[in-house]
Amino acid sequence: MRLAFKHIVLATGLAVLAGCVSAPTQGPVRETVASPAFTEAHQLAQVDARGNAARIEALLASLDDAALSRHTAALAANDPLYPFAGRAMLRRGLQPPHAFDRGWNFDGRQAAAADGYRPPNKVAILLPLSGSLSGAAKPVRDGFLAGYYAETRQRPTITFYDSASGVNGAYQKAVSEGADYVVGPLDREQVSALFTQANLPVPVLALNRGSRGAPAGSVSFSLAPEDEGIAAAEYLLGQGAKNVLVLTGPDDTLRRTSAAFRERLQARGGVVVDQISLSSNADALPAQLTAAAAKGEVDAVYFAARGDHTASAIPAINSQPALANARRVGASQIASGIDSAAEIALLDGVVFPRESLGNRQLSGMPGNPGALTPTAAGAAGRLFAFGYDAWLITAYLEYLATSPQKPVPGATGGLQLDGFGNVLITPTWSVMRSGVAMPLGGR
Incomplete structure (x- = not known):
């Protein structure tokens, strides 16, 4: 019925x-x-x-x-x-006509500065400072502090709470101690548990996406692989590339990235000519590429793979006339897993998303934070940038909520807020040139 x-x-x-x-x-x-x-x-x-x-x-x-x-x-x-x-x-990089209606309330904050800076008064930061996720929490913590201490205007007081033993208890303690804004938790299951409370007395900036959407007034911020796949599809479509060969790596994160890429490309009228796993027998790759090229025109190759797997596939791709001149776009992991200069050289011409640290100057954020602290070195640099941007969202939330047309320049990319309380990241694109990641377009 x-x-x-x-x-x-x-x-x-x-x-x-x-x-x-x-x-x-x-x-x-x-x-x-x-x-x-x-x-x-x-x-x-x-x-x-x-x-x-x-x-x-x-x-x-x-x-x-x-x-x-x-x-x-x-x-x-x-x-x-x-x-x-x-x-x-x-x-798609377009500007929505007006702000999203999510019941925001910023009355308790100080007056906004000309640039939109309007932080809370007392911030509680819920991170797993002990236990199995503490290794991921430390670069996030240090990135947040880098942004916090770089701000010379009035700042909120901040208090860290260890969420490893339970997020609800940590949240309740923070609220009882006067926090008017909560940042965290980091664990996906803890975000889901917190967001089951539809009427949170203090709004939250969750550092992951849970199984439930953010309640009114709260926000989710995440380095979701699905978002990266969607951004890559939109980038290629914007370049006029609609027929794409997808090469995927073996781990779950990359599979999620490639699945989101495929879904978005096809929904927008593009075609995945073929999808090949780079975790299978490398000797079979040339024949697989020949078969893929025979299926139709290929405008671009998308590498949802690490750098070492991508580099191993490049010679076989270059030997295919139908693929040699196709655009090449990779996932952010393309900068990882490379052990030699020869491998790096093979990646020349590949466009990929990376942190904005080398492309724009951000207050308090050195171009190479890994040289200053081990918590920002190597792959942890992305989590450090993520923590830095968590501070920006905390301080500029009203601006993000009321001006969706104007991204906040962050360390992970341009930050915007959608109508479901999710922070969307517009990646900063780079291209490999002579073994060095350079800002795309020379910016």
């Missing part, structure tokens, strides 16, 4: 919306001729936005930039479709 009712509502809504899309709330809204995909997405959001999320995202992905921008401009901030449409725009 419930299912039948949904179909009746959907059919009625589609008939009403066949000619236009209009928002039911928040004042006058422009009407515009709607595409069938946007019309369907709008009605699905009205019926059950959460349950229909996957279909809504697929429908919005099928729109070109002009149609997505035009239709999104016709929605009010509290329309149930606006968070989806606004996020789709952000991921």
Whole structure:
């Protein structure tokens, strides 16, 4: 009976919306001729936005930039479709027309500075400072402190709490001791546990994404591999590359990256010509590449792989005339696992996302923080940058919430806030030249 009712509502809504899309709330809204995909997405959001999320995202992905921008401009901030449409725009590098409605409250903070700086008064930082995750927590902690101490204006007091023994207890203790903002936890399961409390008395900047979305007023910040895959797909589509050969590494993180890349590319009208695992027998790779090239035109090769696996595949790719001149884009892990200068040289021309440390000057952040502290050396540098950006989000949250069109320049990339309380990272792209990672475009 419930299912039948949904179909009746959907059919009625589609008939009403066949000619236009209009928002039911928040004042006058422009009407515009709607595409069938946007019309369907709008009605699905009205019926059950959460349950229909996957279909809504697929429908919005099928729109070109002009149609997505035009239709999104016709929605009010509290329309149930606006968070989806606004996020789709952000991921394409487009500017949403207005801020997202998430019930923010910044009344207890000091007045905002001209640049948007408006930190809380007393911050509690929940990190696993002991136990199995302490190794990951330390660079995050030190990155946060680097940003915190680089700020010369009035700063909040900060207190660290060890969340290893239980996040709920640490959160309650922080609240009882007067914290008006909480940063953390870092563990995904702990984020889920905290976010089951729909009405958190003190808002949270979670340093991961849980199985539940962030409650109103709270935020999730994560180095999610899925976000990286989506960003890579959008980058290649923006370069006009729609036919992509995907080469994947063996670990779970890279598989998640490649799966998200594939899903986004196909949803936006692109084609994954073939997908080849680099963890299999290396001797079989030349024949696999020959078979892939025979399937159709290849505009780009996407390496969801570490640097050593990518370097081992380059000679075979270069020997294929149909692949030798294709664009080459890699995951952030492409800078890891390389042991020799010869391997590094093979990566020349590969574009990949990396921290912004070598591309822009950030207050209190040296270009090579690993030279100053071991907690920022090697792969830990990304977590150090992540911690630095957690401070920026803490201090500029109101700016992020009210100005989605203007990213905050961070150490991991450009920071923006979507309508679901997730911080989106627009990567800073680099390219390997003569064995050195250089800012793409010479910036």
